Amino acid sequence: MRFASNTTLAQAALSAAFVVLMAVHVAGWLPLTVMQRAEALWYDTWLKQTALGGVDDRVAVLDIDERSLREFGRWPWSRDRMVTLMDRLFDDYGVAAIGLDVVFAEPDRSSGLDSLNRLAAGELAGQREFLARFEQIKPQLDYDARFARALAERPVSLGYYFIPAGMGDDRSGTLPEPILPSGAFGELRPGPAEPAGYGANLEIFQRSAPAAGYFNMLADVDGTARQMSLIQHFGAGYHLSLPATTLRVAFGGELPTAGVSSFSILGRDYAEPWIDVSGIRVPLGLNGAVYVPYRAGSPFPYLSAADVLSGRAKLEQLENRIVLLGSTAPGLSDLRVTPFSNAFPGVEIHANLIVGMLDGQTRHLPAWADDARLLLVLLPGVLLIGVLLRFGPTVGLLLSLALLAAMWGLYAEFWRRLWVVPMAAPMLTVLGLYLLNAAYGFFVESRSKRQITKLFGQYVPPELAQEMSKNPTNYTMEGQSREMTVLFSDIRGFTNFSERLPPTELAEVLNAYLSTMTRIVQQHRGTIDKYIGDAIMAFWNAPVDLPDHAVRAVQTALEMQAALTQLNQEFAAHGWPEVKIGIGVNSGRMSVGNMGSEFRMSYTVMGDAVNLGSRLEGITKQYGVGILATETTVRADPEHAFMKVDAVRVKGKETPVVIYEPLGLKAGLAEAARRDAEAFEAAFAAYQKQDWEASGKILAELNSRTPRPLYDIYLERIAHFRAAPPPPDWDGVFVYTTK
Numbered sequence: 174m175r176f177a178s179n180t181t182l183a184q185a186a187l188s189a190a191f192v193v194l195m196a197v198h199v200a201g202w203l204p205l206t207v208m209q210r211a212e213a214l215w216y217d218t219w220l221k222q223t224a225l226g227g228v229d230d231r232v233a234v235l236d237i238d239e240r241s242l243r244e245f246g247r248w249p250w251s252r253d254r255m256v257t258l259m260d261r262l263f264d265d266y267g268v269a270a271i272g273l274d275v276v277f278a279e280p281d282r283s284s285g286l287d288s289l290n291r292l293a294a295g296e297l298a299g300q301r302e303f304l305a306r307f308e309q310i311k312p313q314l315d316y317d318a319r320f321a322r323a324l325a326e327r328p329v330s331l332g333y334y335f336i337p338a339g340m341g342d343d344r345s346g347t348l349p350e351p352i353l354p355s356g357a358f359g360e361l362r363p364g365p366a367e368p369a370g371y372g373a374n375l376e377i378f379q380r381s382a383p384a385a386g387y388f389n390m391l392a393d394v395d396g397t398a399r400q401m402s403l404i405q406h407f408g409a410g411y412h413l414s415l416p417a418t419t420l421r422v423a424f425g426g427e428l429p430t431a432g433v434s435s436f437s438i439l440g441r442d443y444a445e446p447w448i449d450v451s452g453i454r455v456p457l458g459l460n461g462a463v464y465v466p467y468r469a470g471s472p473f474p475y476l477s478a479a480d481v482l483s484g485r486a487k488l489e490q491l492e493n494r495i496v497l498l499g500s501t502a503p504g505l506s507d508l509r510v511t512p513f514s515n516a517f518p519g520v521e522i523h524a525n526l527i528v529g530m531l532d533g534q535t536r537h538l539p540a541w542a543d544d545a546r547l548l549l550v551l552l553p554g555v556l557l558i559g560v561l562l563r564f565g566p567t568v569g570l571l572l573s574l575a576l577l578a579a580m581w582g583l584y585a586e587f588w589r590r591l592w593v594v595p596m597a598a599p600m601l602t603v604l605g606l607y608l609l610n611a612a613y614g615f616f617v618e619s620r621s622k623r624q625i626t627k628l629f630g631q632y633v634p635p636e637l638a639q640e641m642s643k644n645p646t647n648y649t650m651e652g653q654s655r656e657m658t659v660l661f662s663d664i665r666g667f668t669n670f671s672e673r674l675p676p677t678e679l680a681e682v683l684n685a686y687l688s689t690m691t692r693i694v695q696q697h698r699g700t701i702d703k704y705i706g707d708a709i710m711a712f713w714n715a716p717v718d719l720p721d722h723a724v725r726a727v728q729t730a731l732e733m734q735a736a737l738t739q740l741n742q743e744f745a746a747h748g749w750p751e752v753k754i755g756i757g758v759n760s761g762r763m764s765v766g767n768m769g770s771e772f773r774m775s776y777t778v779m780g781d782a783v784n785l786g787s788r789l790e791g792i793t794k795q796y797g798v799g800i801l802a803t804e805t806t807v808r809a810d811p812e813h814a815f816m817k818v819d820a821v822r823v824k825g826k827e828t829p830v831v832i833y834e835p836l837g838l839k840a841g842l843a844e845a846a847r848r849d850a851e852a853f854e855a856a857f858a859a860y861q862k863q864d865w866e867a868s869g870k871i872l873a874e875l876n877s878r879t880p881r882p883l884y885d886i887y888l889e890r891i892a893h894f895r896a897a898p899p900p901p902d903w904d905g906v907f908v909y910t911t912k
Contacts, residue, residue, distance in 0.1 A: 269495050
């Protein structure tokens with residue numbers, strides 16, 4: 174009794190320690206990388222299952238692809254070409270707005286303007302004709318000024334990037350003014366940590382363009398971009414991301430607004446930031462981010478920049494679209510890891526986010542998420558510990574499943590409401606507690622269970638051995654007599670089959686064949702007795718009681734034959750011969766137990782009923798059928814339809830045996846198969862009455878409709894008996910003199 178109390182206390186302490194570990198992870202005191210990865214996997218799975226499909230052409234990606242580089246030269250292109258691109262997009266194709274997922278950080282010197290300026294100030298300073306001509310063409314050669322004019326008063330958002338703290342503090346280009354003041358969110362300071370530097374566009378472009386947004390991504394611990402911050406505090410205020418600024422200019426350039434939603438839950442106060450971009454209100458997490466609502470497949474049309482520059486693009490592909498300029502060309506491509514791909518174009522992330530904001534489908538981490546997760550770890554954890562210790566693993570399993578189902582449903586509801594509340598920790602708390610207690614009980618109290626599994630594990634499928642181990646005293650390997658069903662299967666013509674293959678390939682064929690068939694036997698809770706070369710012997714109703722043993726054996730035989738189709742296709746691909754098998758099934762009283770000698774023992778079945786099953790397998794080829802079963806099996810199997818094939822005397826038995834061919838489950842049997850079976854049985858009854866005319870007529874009709882070797886066999890018998898009638902005492906039973 175003392176041992177039991179100590180065991181219970183140790184089990185309770187171990188369970189409580191596990192719950193505390195999960196709680197400190199959720200509270201952020203001890204982040205566990207494995208849990209963070211589990212939560213990311215959980216999120217990715219939901220995202221993939223619920224992601225919208227189809228094409229959304231509200232946003233188009235203008236791709237600086239390899240073809241563009243072949244036609245118009247390496248990147249960066251001259252600003253002169255960028256002017257042409259801007260004019261084409263706005264003047265010829267009528268786009269709604271453009272977001273540039275690139276940075277123009279250096280002046281363009283490709284026009285030669287600098288050289289001409291030096292000449293005008295130096296050796297050609299006195300050449301009035303040169304100077305006059307130079308003054309005329311100078312505006313055209315100032316590509317940067319021309320590009321700046323192309324940006325002005327057009328709905329264009331430039332791109333730039335921030336340099337996170339610890340990764341350098343360079344500051345290049347001109348950063349746009351903050352679009353929101355530092356106090357836009359009251360006392361909250363949402364967004365990532367303040368960066369140390371930035372890489373922005375030249376001042377001339379920044380002054381001309383109506384907007385600019387940063388294109389930094391947020392990467393989780395596994396490097397995957399699941400979120401993107403829409404706001405970033407730097408200097409005197411907040412800056413907006415490229416998707417937000419592109420959406421803003423597309424809708425007229427109105428300044429965004431921001432604020433905080435305050436509310437209470439169970440007496441605890443919470444505050445959540447939000448921003449409003451052109452009338453689209455977007456709730457944010459405390460990190461200033463939203464989850465990117467990735468779409469499945471290829472949702473956005475990609476157009477080559479070469480087609481736009483050359484005018485080959487179609488108007489309907491771009492008109493009134495929001496266009497994002499980016500690149501997928503090797504060496505230029507901005508590839509990110511996302512839940513959908515390890516090489517995902519960064520520009521398409523912006524496209525997904527823009528469409529998500531338009532549809533109001535961006536998700537965020539609510540302010541109360543960590544508190545909710547902590548409660549969902551502690552309360553179910555304490556409840557489950559108490560139930561497992563008081564009522565044991567069975568009731569604990571039911572409660573665990575109920576809790577997991579409830580958490581699953583709760584997550585689904587959160588998802589529907591556009592909240593991302595990581596549920597991996599609460600669910601793994603429940604699952605881990607149950608497994609921990611189950612494992613503890615197994616190692617402390619399961620010596621007899623391990624023994625029964627060791628004894629029977631080589632014969633029965635793992636799930637049956639597990640079931641037996643729950644009550645090991647109910648099972649024995651001692652000999653006993655039981656009503657059982659036995660199955661024999663064998664490859665037809667195996668000797669010729671084996672001679673056509675080298676030994677190594679023959680071993681591969683046998684391993685694949687036996688593995689497939691064994692798997693089917695075990696799926697129907699059969700016990701593998703032995704392999705005899707290519708033959709399989711299995712039985713049902715021992716060691717585990719199976720009242721429907723005949724049903725299971727017949728269904729196993731049908732599925733083994735059906736599995737040959739796929740198996741033979743795989744063999745044909747390797748150039749291996751086709752496999753055909755015969756199967757015999759018989760039910761009856763058999764002796765089962767651990768039998769053998771002092772040198773070797775095996776758990777097996779013996780008796781006349783076993784021998785008859787083996788005989789049936791041997792004569793399947795005589796009738797051209799894949800499976801034969803006895804009348805005792807038919808009587809014990811109410812679920813399958815059978816067709817009477819013959820009445821025979823097998824070698825070693827004087828009593829006739831009626832044999833049947835299983836046709837399939839009664840519930841799903843085709844009407845044509847049912848009619849053919851009834852017609853054949855009528856032909857067989859006429860055959861036994863020596864009404865050769867009636868029997869032959871039915872068989873001929875069946876054979877003309879669906880030719881079968883079985884019909885030919887009986888037509889040959891009828892032709893024989895017409896020429897040499899059977900003796901007067903003939904009982905219609907066919908006698909086999911060989912095994």
